Amino acid sequence: MSWLQHLPVLPVVIPLVAGAVMLLFAESRRTTRTFIALSATLANLTVAALLVYMANRGMPEIWPGGIAVYLLGGWEAPFGIVLVADRLSAVMLMLTAVLALASLVYALARWKRMGPHFQSLFQFLIMGVNGAFLTGDLFNLFVFVEVLLAASYGLLLHGLGAARVKAGLHYIAINLAASLVFLIGVSLIYGASGTLNMADLAVRVPGLDDGDRILFEAGAAILGVAFLVKAGAWPLNFWLPAAYGAAAAPVAAAFSILTKVGIYALLRLGSLLSVSGAPAPFNDGWLFGIGMVTLALGTAGMLSVQQPQRLAAYCVIVSAGTLLAALGLGGEGMKGAAMFYLVSSVLATGAFFMLSEMIERTQRFGDNAIDVSLESFGLDDPLDPARPDEVVGIVLPAAMAFLGLSFVSCALLVTGLPPLSGFVGKFMILSAALGTAPLETVSASTWALWAAILGSGLAGIIALCRMGMRLFWSSDEIVTPRLHLTEAAPVAMLLLLSMGLTAGAGPAANYLALTEISLSSPQVYIDAVLGNGLLSSPSFGTGEPER
């Protein structure tokens, strides 16, 4: 028994222990808490990197198929609870860990002092997200989603202020309702099929009789609605701009992974249930329609907002819409392309949220030229005029140059202009949508997706150009902000990672293409979880080509 065998459980255990231990130290012992939080986040990153390596069959002596199954308490699935790490989970874990590190470092400068227990709540948020990506059964998906939501409620209110409390009230109400819908869906599925383990479910569903099949499909549809609320899909996403726009910057940056939990759940269940024909909304038509409307309304939202952070929130909606529409359209190579876009857009929106807060410091309160229009819509500046943002630290000599360059990079990433990874992701989606078929046979929905994605890119450029001009060029009374090095570094890190993703697009796309192949052959996952004696079989993993 090497310690590596416990690898899949570590992404849940590390943040849980770290968060709990930090509660034991008084709020005044900042150095100790910061040390614990940073080491836990770094350890989490290491474990995620090891899991990515493992999923690429890097540890054949323990998990030859690249799917790590961890039996909690040693009970065999489907009777016990399992954690499963495959390629998809590993990629999502890695993305979470990177984003968590960036947000935490950013928060160290001042945000962690703005309210109690920021660090612990932050670790619990990471624990919930990691658990949701790892769990192999529906009920634990619910539990982990609740863990991440409970932590996110606390984090959203971090720093208080009337705007945050108001947004938080709506956010909590919507998510409580969504959790109840989630529970109804889960229990209907249990009542119809008698199991909650996702792999076992995939095996049992084809054998259901007609009455149970109808109940199961109703349960799956209700569950799908809960996932779509999490994913920020229209018409269930009106809470999102307010909540993400009002949250503290590092919190909003960490939140940009939360909507992807819903996308992940849709992908995972859709893949497993595809054996017997996936029910709505896991099948294609519904997702495509919902995604297109989400994309269109998110684009309209981008054009209508004045504040950078709200603009970033609408970028999250546009990204969710693009992903849902692309996944709904389907086609060969589409899931891999969508995953690439997902990774790129999470890095970009995370950086954008942190950047927008730094940019807002360059504006004097009530100094904006378009403030009149803000007032005419009844919007107030959500930030307290007496915000304690006097950062004591090294003033970067080229603060404005850094902000401007980062803003341009974020804009390029979000809108999908060359040369950064946003362009590569969108290009892969568009190319996968077209497929290899001759042009005459391309369907109308493919052209609709093309038009929507390119149109949203154009609208995004217009919105971002306008905002950039207003923020950096038009105002005479711009204040050179005091940036702490630990605030600039995480934004730079995320943007450099995006550039790395552009430079290394080949290997990354290959990895994600293999992710798609493993998703389209769910039998490998099912056999790994249910342990059909395949661990010793040489033919294990026939669904995937050898690299």
Place this chain on the structure above:
Amino acid sequence: MEIVYALAIGVLTGSGVWLLLRPRTFQVIIGFSLLSYAVNLFIFGMGRLAVHLPPIIATLDPDPSLFDDPVPQALVLTAIVISFATTALFLVVLLASRGLTGTDHVDGEEEPEP
């Protein structure tokens, strides 16, 4: 028994949803409580209703119809704890909102008089 049970769930859900759509935060929180009762009963019902049957299988070759399903009972326990905790948290936010805005309207501001 099933009819009474289903009616109870229906009444609780109906009242819960109605209260949830009301403009006062207190009504919303009572609505959530009623809804979570309904959902908990629903989960419990999904294990099939049975009276006087043990949830623990004690024989080697059991007849499932002689036992109650223990899984929904475990699920409902978890669901009760989670909804209890989140409702308590919601209550705190509700009070904070009342303190900051001076009104118990869910939007933090009173609707204008017609």
